[in-house]
Amino acid sequence: MNTQFWVVQAFNGVSYGALLFLIGSGLSLIFGVMRIVNLSHGSYFMLGGYVALSVIWTTGSWVLSIPVAALTIAAVGLVMERLFLRPEGRAKVVRDAVIAVGIALLIQLAVGRILPPLLPGAIGNFIQVTLVVIVFAIPIYFALRRVSAVAIEADMLRQVLMTVGFAFLFQQAALDIWGGNNFDIQPPSALTQSLVIGGIYLPLYRVFMIVTAAVIGLVLWLAMEKTRMGAAVRATVDDAQMARGVGIDTNRISMFIFALGAGMAALGGVIGGAFLGVYPGLDFEMLPLAFAVVIIGGMGSLGGAAIGALAVGLADNFGKALFPELAYFTLYAPMVLILAIKPTGLFGRD
Amino acid sequence: MSKQTIKIAAVVLCLVALAVIVPRGNSFVVLLVTRALAFAILAMSLDILLGFTGLASLGQAAYFGVAAYLTAILANRYGFGLHWDFWLMVPLGMLTGAALAAIFGLFAIRATGTYFLMITLALGQCVWGLAYRWNSMTGGDNGITMKGGRPQFGLDLTNDVTFFYLVFAFFAATLAALYVLVRSPFGKSLLGIRERELRMKILGYNVWLHKYVAFIIAGAFGGLSGVLWAHTNGIITPETVVLTTSVDALLMVVLGGAGTLVGAAIGSAIVFGLREFGSTLVPWWQYVLGAVYVLTILYLPMGLMGVPERLRQWRATQKKRTTKNLASVPS
Numbered sequence: 001m002n003t004q005f006w007v008v009q010a011f012n013g014v015s016y017g018a019l020l021f022l023i024g025s026g027l028s029l030i031f032g033v034m035r036i037v038n039l040s041h042g043s044y045f046m047l048g049g050y051v052a053l054s055v056i057w058t059t060g061s062w063v064l065s066i067p068v069a070a071l072t073i074a075a076v077g078l079v080m081e082r083l084f085l086r087p088e089g090r091a092k093v094v095r096d097a098v099i100a101v102g103i104a105l106l107i108q109l110a111v112g113r114i115l116p117p118l119l120p121g122a123i124g125n126f127i128q129v130t131l132v133v134i135v136f137a138i139p140i141y142f143a144l145r146r147v148s149a150v151a152i153e154a155d156m157l158r159q160v161l162m163t164v165g166f167a168f169l170f171q172q173a174a175l176d177i178w179g180g181n182n183f184d185i186q187p188p189s190a191l192t193q194s195l196v197i198g199g200i201y202l203p204l205y206r207v208f209m210i211v212t213a214a215v216i217g218l219v220l221w222l223a224m225e226k227t228r229m230g231a232a233v234r235a236t237v238d239d240a241q242m243a244r245g246v247g248i249d250t251n252r253i254s255m256f257i258f259a260l261g262a263g264m265a266a267l268g269g270v271i272g273g274a275f276l277g278v279y280p281g282l283d284f285e286m287l288p289l290a291f292a293v294v295i296i297g298g299m300g301s302l303g304g305a306a307i308g309a310l311a312v313g314l315a316d317n318f319g320k321a322l323f324p325e326l327a328y329f330t331l332y333a334p335m336v337l338i339l340a341i342k343p344t345g346l347f348g349r350d
Numbered sequence: 351m352s353k354q355t356i357k358i359a360a361v362v363l364c365l366v367a368l369a370v371i372v373p374r375g376n377s378f379v380v381l382l383v384t385r386a387l388a389f390a391i392l393a394m395s396l397d398i399l400l401g402f403t404g405l406a407s408l409g410q411a412a413y414f415g416v417a418a419y420l421t422a423i424l425a426n427r428y429g430f431g432l433h434w435d436f437w438l439m440v441p442l443g444m445l446t447g448a449a450l451a452a453i454f455g456l457f458a459i460r461a462t463g464t465y466f467l468m469i470t471l472a473l474g475q476c477v478w479g480l481a482y483r484w485n486s487m488t489g490g491d492n493g494i495t496m497k498g499g500r501p502q503f504g505l506d507l508t509n510d511v512t513f514f515y516l517v518f519a520f521f522a523a524t525l526a527a528l529y530v531l532v533r534s535p536f537g538k539s540l541l542g543i544r545e546r547e548l549r550m551k552i553l554g555y556n557v558w559l560h561k562y563v564a565f566i567i568a569g570a571f572g573g574l575s576g577v578l579w580a581h582t583n584g585i586i587t588p589e590t591v592v593l594t595t596s597v598d599a600l601l602m603v604v605l606g607g608a609g610t611l612v613g614a615a616i617g618s619a620i621v622f623g624l625r626e627f628g629s630t631l632v633p634w635w636q637y638v639l640g641a642v643y644v645l646t647i648l649y650l651p652m653g654l655m656g657v658p659e660r661l662r663q664w665r666a667t668q669k670k671r672t673t674k675n676l677a678s679v680p681s
Binding site for chain 2: 149156160161164176284320326344
């Protein structure tokens with residue numbers, strides 16, 4: 001094991017850390033602001049990769065795929081947060097309607113296998129499906145309106161399970177839309193070359209990952225430290241009740257942060273898709289790593305997430321290279337120790 | 351007869367019906383119910399934590415998985431646990447689960463709420479990491495196939511129906527044991543901790559120790575579940591200890607109704623039924639599972655076991671509303 005080994009492994013670790021920062025920092029902010037353990041965060045990462053693939057297949061543009069994926073998944077996160085995690089007022093009506101249509105769709109899927117096509121052609125089929133869905137959705141909707149839903153805002157466990165439920169739904173949806181194959185996202189050829197520094201080959205793409213994460217991290221940090229909105233976010237992280245008391249619209253902040261976190265995870269998915277690939281199961285593979293980042297860095301702390309991401313990236317790379325059989329153990333065991341000694345993470349505030 | 355006696359009688363009746371009806375079904379049904387029962391033991395062990403102590407653990411699969419791996423490794427390498435020594439394997443699995451919980455508990459019990467969730471998640475991931483990467487011991491991603499088949503010792507457990515009866519017996523025994531536990535003074539203090547931890551502390555209860563003991567007991571039954579699971583499945587993979595297994599167990603408890611024990615078993619039956627039946631019928635069964643998650647969380651505050659109570663409340667409010675309406679009508 002010469003210097004080259006250490007340099008290359010460290011470089012790989014840092015670039016992996018850059019990717020983990022993208023998924024972990026959002027998770028950390030979401031936890032800080034909303035106290036929600038979001039188990040569908042890995043799904044955003046995976047879906048980001050898939051959406052980017054679709055964009056690349058249709059337009060051929062890798063550059064375009066990044067903002068489209070990030071914005072699409074940010075919108076998905078926004079809807080999920082507004083309708084299911086923090087529903088208020090009219091959102092509850094919409095939520096019940098969405099659930100009713102969802103169940104009706106499932107019933108339609110089940111019934112459609114038995115029911116013969118009554119109307120001819122694709123359009124006829126579509127009309128038939130729509131009718132069946134409507135027929136089932138309306139009574140379900142009114143039934144749901146009569147049942148008072150649980151206020152899940154106050155129940156940590158129910159929020160967790162809700163996000164798991166969505167993770168399963170996303171998983172199945174991804175399987176239905178994009179199939180079960182492994183895909184790679186091809187970055188433009190300009191990024192596939194290598195830098196040679198002191199006889200060591202450094203893939204340019206990994207340099208790009210580090211730069212991207214650093215830029216995004218810096219922008220976020222500036223926004224958090226220097227803007228009014230950032231100050232409001234920090235206040236919410238520290239004490240949501242107090243923040244509400246002094247007139248900060250924590251509701252809007254949680255919506256914004258959730259969308260931002262989802263978008264950043266999706267961005268990670270696009271960028272990571274070039275060397276991790278995009279495949280079913282990627283979601284639950286990335287999720288625990290994102291949690292490791294959050295836990296080590298401290299929940300709700302951006303700087304902590306950066307350090308946590310670096311630590312996890314390096315630990316993961318060196319672990320796999322030095323003691324492959326214990327690789328994940330050496331990653332999660334320190335996490336346990338940190339949690340046991342300082343539950344708020346290394347840089348989290350009480 | 352008191353209400354409690356009626357409830358117990360109802361549960362016993364259901365169990366007897368299960369034992370009579372299931373063996374008449376085809377082999378698919380027998381195996382399905384066997385799996386659900388073996389996993390229900392894990393779900394009930396989690397209910398001790400979640401429903402009776404108020405600790406939401408995201409790492410219950412750890413004890414389950416470690417015991418399952420232990421069973422498979424001992425059976426494959428040393429042929430242990432495949433004959434009469436199966437009866438040693440069972441307590442050994444429980445002891446392993448308990449010992450692991452005793453270690454994990456030292457780290458986890460101090461934490462509360464979300465932090466407890468996180469630390470149990472991390473602990474579960476430690477076990478998963480070992481299962482996934484420690485190739486020489488666990489077979490890595492491929493897992494371990496039980497080469498020796500199921501134990502034979504007078505009883506031929508390779509017969510699915512006989513094996514069903516064995517798992518059923520363990521399930522019933524676990525249900526009874528845990529029921530006695532939660533009705534005991536110890537169980538009552540656990541409930542007290544769930545409701546008002548601070549008050550229990552002030553009353554002089556050693557809250558930490560109570561939680562710790564509950565954690566260990568849950569680990570022991572998780573271990574029992576793992577031993578049975580190894581023989582039910584015949585193959586143990588990292589899937590056994592993956593995060594989603596722990597989450598599934600949580601869902602089962604919440605779906606059936608936390609703090610009812612029986613609810614956990616019902617939840618297990620439903621989730622397994624959906625998964626195994628669903629996956630043979632349609633490719634999109636996971637939508638159903640996701641929908642069950644969302645619906646349970648939003649509309650079943652006390653789980654399925656709480657539905658009669660909710661209906662009663664609903665009817666009471668309906669009645670109140672109609673009488674009010676009648677009263678407001680001028681005569």
